[in-house]
Amino acid sequence: MPPRLELRNITKSYPGIIANDDISMSIMPGEIHAVLGENGAGKSTLMKIIYGAAQADSGEIFCDGKPIAAHTPATSRALGIEMVYQHFALFESVTVVENIALAVSSSFDLDTLARQITELSNRYGMPIDPYRRVHDLSVGERQRVEIVRCLLQAPKLLILDEPTSVLTPQAVVKLFETLRQLAAEGCSIVYISHKLDEVQELCDTATVLRNGKVTGTARPKESTSAQLARLMVGAELPEMHVSPSVPSDKPVIEVRGLTAPARDKYGVELKNVSFEVRGGEIVGLAGVSGNGQAELISLLSGERTHANALSIQIGGKAAAHLNASERRKLGMAFVPEERLGRGAVPPHALWQNAVLTAHRSGLVRNGLVDRKQANSFAAKIIERFKVKANGPQSSAQSLSGGNLQKFIVGREIALEPKLFLVAQPTWGVDVGAAAFIRQTLVDLSRSGAAVLVISEELDELFEICDRLLVICQGQVSPPLIRTKTNREEIGLLMTRVDRGNGTNGRGEVAIQD
Amino acid sequence: MAAPVIATVLTLLVGSLLFAVLGYDPLATLQAFFITPLNSLNGLSEWLLKASPLILIACGLAVGFRANVWNIGAEGQLIIGALAACGVGLFYPNPDSWLLLPLMFFAGAIAGMAWAAIPAFLRARMNTNEILVTLMLTYIATLLLSWLVHGPWRDPAGFNYPQTALLSAAAMFEPFDYAYRLNASVFITVVAVFLMWLFTDRSFLGYKMSVSGAAPLAARYAGFRESAAVWTGLLAGGAAAGIAGMAEVSGPLGQLSPQISPGYGFAAIIVAFIGRLNAFGIVLGGLLMSLLFLGGEAVQMNLGLSAALTRIFQGILLFFLLAADFFIFYRLRRIPEHA
Ligand SMILES: Nc1ncnc2c1ncn2[C@@H]1O[C@H](COP(=O)(O)OP(=O)(O)OP(=O)(O)O)[C@@H](O)[C@H]1O
Ligand SMILES: [Mg+2]
Numbered sequence: 001m002p003p004r005l006e007l008r009n010i011t012k013s014y015p016g017i018i019a020n021d022d023i024s025m026s027i028m029p030g031e032i033h034a035v036l037g038e039n040g041a042g043k044s045t046l047m048k049i050i051y052g053a054a055q056a057d058s059g060e061i062f063c064d065g066k067p068i069a070a071h072t073p074a075t076s077r078a079l080g081i082e083m084v085y086q087h088f089a090l091f092e093s094v095t096v097v098e099n100i101a102l103a104v105s106s107s108f109d110l111d112t113l114a115r116q117i118t119e120l121s122n123r124y125g126m127p128i129d130p131y132r133r134v135h136d137l138s139v140g141e142r143q144r145v146e147i148v149r150c151l152l153q154a155p156k157l158l159i160l161d162e163p164t165s166v167l168t169p170q171a172v173v174k175l176f177e178t179l180r181q182l183a184a185e186g187c188s189i190v191y192i193s194h195k196l197d198e199v200q201e202l203c204d205t206a207t208v209l210r211n212g213k214v215t216g217t218a219r220p221k222e223s224t225s226a227q228l229a230r231l232m233v234g235a236e237l238p239e240m241h242v243s244p245s246v247p248s249d250k251p252v253i254e255v256r257g258l259t260a261p262a263r264d265k266y267g268v269e270l271k272n273v274s275f276e277v278r279g280g281e282i283v284g285l286a287g288v289s290g291n292g293q294a295e296l297i298s299l300l301s302g303e304r305t306h307a308n309a310l311s312i313q314i315g316g317k318a319a320a321h322l323n324a325s326e327r328r329k330l331g332m333a334f335v336p337e338e339r340l341g342r343g344a345v346p347p348h349a350l351w352q353n354a355v356l357t358a359h360r361s362g363l364v365r366n367g368l369v370d371r372k373q374a375n376s377f378a379a380k381i382i383e384r385f386k387v388k389a390n391g392p393q394s395s396a397q398s399l400s401g402g403n404l405q406k407f408i409v410g411r412e413i414a415l416e417p418k419l420f421l422v423a424q425p426t427w428g429v430d431v432g433a434a435a436f437i438r439q440t441l442v443d444l445s446r447s448g449a450a451v452l453v454i455s456e457e458l459d460e461l462f463e464i465c466d467r468l469l470v471i472c473q474g475q476v477s478p479p480l481i482r483t484k485t486n487r488e489e490i491g492l493l494m495t496r497v498d499r500g501n502g503t504n505g506r507g508e509v510a511i512q513d
Numbered sequence: 514m515a516a517p518v519i520a521t522v523l524t525l526l527v528g529s530l531l532f533a534v535l536g537y538d539p540l541a542t543l544q545a546f547f548i549t550p551l552n553s554l555n556g557l558s559e560w561l562l563k564a565s566p567l568i569l570i571a572c573g574l575a576v577g578f579r580a581n582v583w584n585i586g587a588e589g590q591l592i593i594g595a596l597a598a599c600g601v602g603l604f605y606p607n608p609d610s611w612l613l614l615p616l617m618f619f620a621g622a623i624a625g626m627a628w629a630a631i632p633a634f635l636r637a638r639m640n641t642n643e644i645l646v647t648l649m650l651t652y653i654a655t656l657l658l659s660w661l662v663h664g665p666w667r668d669p670a671g672f673n674y675p676q677t678a679l680l681s682a683a684a685m686f687e688p689f690d691y692a693y694r695l696n697a698s699v700f701i702t703v704v705a706v707f708l709m710w711l712f713t714d715r716s717f718l719g720y721k722m723s724v725s726g727a728a729p730l731a732a733r734y735a736g737f738r739e740s741a742a743v744w745t746g747l748l749a750g751g752a753a754a755g756i757a758g759m760a761e762v763s764g765p766l767g768q769l770s771p772q773i774s775p776g777y778g779f780a781a782i783i784v785a786f787i788g789r790l791n792a793f794g795i796v797l798g799g800l801l802m803s804l805l806f807l808g809g810e811a812v813q814m815n816l817g818l819s820a821a822l823t824r825i826f827q828g829i830l831l832f833f834l835l836a837a838d839f840f841i842f843y844r845l846r847r848i849p850e851h852a
Contacts, residue, residue: 303733325736336734345728355720356735364717 002065039402040388080156125174140289331418568799573753577746586647588778594755597624625755
């Protein structure tokens with residue numbers, strides 16, 4: 001039997017960097033194959049080449065023994081190859097079903113397709129409403145749309161580039177069941193993830209890339225995650241140091257009775273949210289995506305303002321009516337979950353993206369942008385956070401996902417905030433860099449800053465947080481001390497069963513099926 | 514830089530074909546269009562005279578366009594600027610004062626900005642669409658001008674022509690040479706080009722506007738006010754157009770009549786896009802557009818081409834230029850049919 005996919009000597013370079021260097025590998029039908037590697041190792045580039053969204057400079061690709069000619073995403077789809085991009089490729093202004101319709105090859109009518117989407121997405125534990133517009137969706141929901149789009153096509157080869165980075169644990173369990181079933185039916189799967197436990201659970205074989213080259217192969221089920229991590233990073237992971245926290249007397253941010261209507265009819269209403277974060281501590285906000293996190297974050301960051309100025313106080317000052325820039329003057333910094341288009345301007349160079357929020361740190365003088373300062377500011381972030389980029393001149397969109405995340409986190413930390421809001425801090429970041437970012441967050445808090453981490457990764461929250469809050473259906477639980485609670489308690493709070501009104505059972509649906 | 518070359522070659526080919534089919538000698542026509550207008554001193558003077566307002570206005574508009582603020586009513590802002598400047602020139606108590614010209618300059622700028630402030634206010638406060646409002650205000654401005662020159666401001670000694678009295682010498686820019694019309698107002702344009710470059714390329718405010726244009730969510734994330742971008746964009750366009758209007762009355766016109774602009778305000782939109790919204794490109798775009806104006810007149814007078822035909826030819830060139838730009842960034846492909 002010929003392999004489902006065979007790559008021979010694939011090479012691809014971008015200005016200043018060889019993203020893929022003579023890569024060969026093959027995947028049999030029904031095999032679940034992991035591609036592992038640090039940020040910027042060239043994984044996404046390789047996947048885009050397999051899918052035809054990028055062209056290799058040299059090398060050949062065979063599908064079922066036949067070379068693929070005139071390779072484009074359309075020819076790939078005709079061959080049964082489907083791909084979930086790391087940075088989603090959805091059209092913002094149209095609905096989910098219209099988006100999916102664009103990628104479906106057979107003829108269809110929208111209503112039937114919508115029904116299929118509803119049915120399939122519920123079956124796979126990733127419920128989505130086909131009639132919602134994509135720009136209203138959270139990243140987690142967009143991820144589900146992408147996956148469902150691929151599953152609808154009954155693919156022969158499925159490429160998943162970090163599909164679980166923003167899925168709930170329950171949805172991940174469901175997804176894995178689905179993937180195993182697909183594999184049992186002969187579908188080959190290429191799976192990229194920085195979450196090594198997932199890789200161990202799911203994948204039969206793995207190829208490890210470093211700096212664009214294949215540096216090894218592994219059988220994840222027979223290896224420990226430390227072994228895998230070493231293969232990827234080429235060194236042992238650093239130990240985390242979490243010293244005990246000494247919280248300040250006064251809270252740095254205080255939220256009192258914050259109530260806000262939903263952004264739109266699919267949003268979540270915030271009901272009487274109260275909590276505080278003191279200097280010197282890290283507070284984690286756990287919750288299933290789509291339970292009001294997006295609303296809460298935009299109200300905390302100042303992207304949305306609130307008429308009742310006192311409902312949010314920063315450093316003792318009423319702040320709910322202030323915009324993001326004014327709150328930053330009070331010492332706030334913020335990392336949003338969308339890195340492209342919100343945390344960074346995609347076509348702008350990194351030095352320009354440094355100016356975006358660091359303009360108060362001497363990057364602007366007499367109303368003019370000081371390019372030299374901006375360049376050296378960006379260069380420092382690149383160095384300190386080991387961002388793989390071709391210097392401060394490279395555009396944000398040319399960076400690999402994890403590297404852009406490192407750059408944004410680095411930029412915000414370099415502002416030396418008193419209050420640090422961060423959503424999904426290690427989303428898409430490799431194990432080595434994730435450990436580094438977590439350590440940096442801990443150090444930042446121990447130096448006196450108040451840190452609020454919004455994350456769906458309970459492991460991460462348990463590793464670094466001093467106290468935990470849980471958000472569910474727009475309500476935030478009282479704080480729990482990390483050392484006095486456990487995953488089960490948090491998990492229960494995250495999926496509190498909604499009595500009576502059935503409009504908001506999303507968290508619930510995710511575990512029921 | 515390939516786009517303009519491709520566009521030019523295509524235009525020359527299609528244009529020659531068009532002229533040939535209609536029975537004109539293509540070479541002679543093209544020469545009359547692009548070369549003859551420039552081989553006299555007067556031609557050069559006219560070329561710069563017409564390029565100047567186009568470049569000036571395009572610079573102002575591009576500031577807004579970069580932030581997705583679509584001011585397409587520069588024509589109206591130009592008219593209002595001309596009105597205000599001329600009003601000052603006509604009614605200032607001392608018609609020989611050296612203060613007159615500076616006063617008219619500011620009157621033009623402020624009036625243009627005020628006219629643009631209406632859509633800015635409506636968009637910032639009530640989220641109305643500035644494309645519609647600026648366009649509609651252009652019609653109002655045209656009618657206002659018409660009413661003034663037919664009514665209250667009509668020159669009593671003007672044989673009932675709908676025009677104002679001539680401005681005094683102190684209200685006019687001095688021509689470099691009285692044989693030609695080109696005057697000192699081109700320096701305003703030179704300064705505007707520099708300011709535009711400084712603003713978009715170096716200033717923090719210009720940076721914020723480019724963020725608003727490229728990624729509105731990032732602008733919100735950073736706390737750059739959308740309303741600031743709207744106001745800056747519209748006021749810059751309004752000021753530039755108002756000043757261009759002032760330079761017209763204080764330059765070639767010397768008085769107001771119902772028709773004071775051959776569509777500079779609209780043509781400047783195209784100039785801004787041909788110049789890819791950057792200062793240097795806009796200079797080239799303005800020079801090209803001005804040459805098209807002149808060449809169009811020249812072939813009508815010298816070779817008897819119809820006005821419609823010259824307009825078609827101008828349209829072809831602009832179309833190819835903008836399309837070539839588009840296809841540099843996007844690729845059109847046939848998608849294979851699926852079963
Ligand atoms: N369009 C592009 N232009 C220039 N350089 C690029 C482009 N796309 C990718 N690169 C570079 O190629 C390298 C590999 O990027 P790639 O996205 O494949 O990494 P990755 O392994 O997927 O990383 P991550 O885990 O962070 O997603 C990176 O150094 C990146 O900066
Ligand atoms: Mg990637």
